[in-house]
Amino acid sequence: MVDEPSLEEMRALLESLMANDPEHPDVSLTHESEWCISVYPSGIVVLENLETGEGPFHMRAVAHDRALELWQSLAAGRISELQLLQWLPGYGA
Secondary structure (H helix, E strand, O other): OOOOOOHHHHHHHHHHHHHOOOOOOOEEEEOOOOEEEEEOOOOOEEEEEOOOOOOOEEEOOOOHHHHHHHHHHHHOOOHHHHHOOOOEEOOOO
């Protein structure tokens, strides 16, 4: 858990998905608003609000570079921009 991670820390966290650790199947970033984006090795990305229960919404086949861009938007508090993207309902499982 890192408060206000740098771009390099976010990138390293995404790269840790390559380890395919069954105990840690995803990595996530949570904004102070409790909006969270989780990224899975399969390329599924999930957006949800951990406080209000809004969501979950997902995208499939998201490359790490794109996931990093989504995290940067979340970290900057651009929630409304994120919500305008082509999310599908559910966790995508």
